[in-house]
Amino acid sequence: MPSRSLILLCVLLGVLIFGWLGWRDVPPRRQASDAPVPTINKQPVTFASRMFDPAAPPAEMPPLHSGESAQCDSDFLSNASVGGKSRRTDPTHATLTVTQITVTLQLFVTIWVPSGVTQHVIEHEEGHRQISENYYETADKLAERIAATYMGKQIEITGADLTVESNKVLQQMAADITDEYNKELDPGPTQLLYDAITDHGRNEVVVRDAVAHALKNATIESTQPATNPGN
Numbered sequence: 001m002p003s004r005s006l007i008l009l010c011v012l013l014g015v016l017i018f019g020w021l022g023w024r025d026v027p028p029r030r031q032a033s034d035a036p037v038p039t040i041n042k043q044p045v046t047f048a049s050r051m052f053d054p055a056a057p058p059a060e061m062p063p064l065h066s067g068e069s070a071q072c073d074s075d076f077l078s079n080a081s082v083g084g085k086s087r088r089t090d091p092t093h094a095t096l097t098v099t100q101i102t103v104t105l106q107l108f109v110t111i112w113v114p115s116g117v118t119q120h121v122i123e124h125e126e127g128h129r130q131i132s133e134n135y136y137e138t139a140d141k142l143a144e145r146i147a148a149t150y151m152g153k154q155i156e157i158t159g160a161d162l163t164v165e166s167n168k169v170l171q172q173m174a175a176d177i178t179d180e181y182n183k184e185l186d187p188g189p190t191q192l193l194y195d196a197i198t199d200h201g202r203n204e205v206v207v208r209d210a211v212a213h214a215l216k217n218a219t220i221e222s223t224q225p226a227t228n229p230g231n
Contacts, residue, residue, distance in 0.1 A: 038101040038147035042140040045133055046108045054114045061112050067200055070113040070121050072128035076136070077106040078143065078181045080174040082150065086157065086166050094157045096166050101147045103177065107136045124201030127211045128191060134215055135187040146180045190218035 052058055054069070062073050083100035109132055111125045150173055159165035194214040198205050 041104040072125040074132035075108040079104045080177040082170045082173045103143045127207040
């Protein structure tokens with residue numbers, strides 16, 4: 001075979017092989033882009049500062065703990081909605097597939113301070129607020145990770161009314177997603193460590209330093225056994 005024909009044949013074969021490899025890679029990319037993903041609606045933080053009369057605190061104010069004169073109340077809310085499609089196999093059996101999940105997240109922070117409060121107390125409560133907002137910064141990623149484990153799930157449904165039974169399953173999934181979110185978010189140990197570092201705002205530890213230490217070390221220090229537990 002002449003060298004020119006051999007070169008042309010090699011070029012054609014190379015083009016065909018390259019084109020086949022490229023075509024083979026297209027479907028997985030399309031499938032990945034078309035795969036359903038959860039929708040996370042993270043609302044902005046809602047903040048309020050309230051002043052109260054220590055002799056007559058308002059009914060809507062959470063009770064103060066022993067030794068506290070002010071409080072930062074952080075309310076993390078999660079509302080999940082789960083949708084799906086069912087395929088009936090007979091009048092009393094169906095396969096339900098989860099096709100849509102929407103999670104709405106909110107954080108309400110209210111700082112309650114008594115009339116005549118010192119700036120030091122206000123700064124301490126602001127530290128609690130910073131910790132809550134720090135946790136909320138990545139709350140959407142947490143909710144997305146949790147919800148993604150339910151996306152595409154298939155459940156066998158049985159019952160005389162398959163629509164009612166399907167709705168029950170979807171509502172329970174939504175409740176489970178919310179429960180998992182609340183359990184994993186949990187800023188409680190960090191807030192407790194912050195109070196321990198600052199003695200509930202009674203010492204002179206710099207708030208910025210106390211917040212940074214609590215955020216960094218809460219997981220470690222909250223799992224360590226207490227020294228001299230009887231004291």
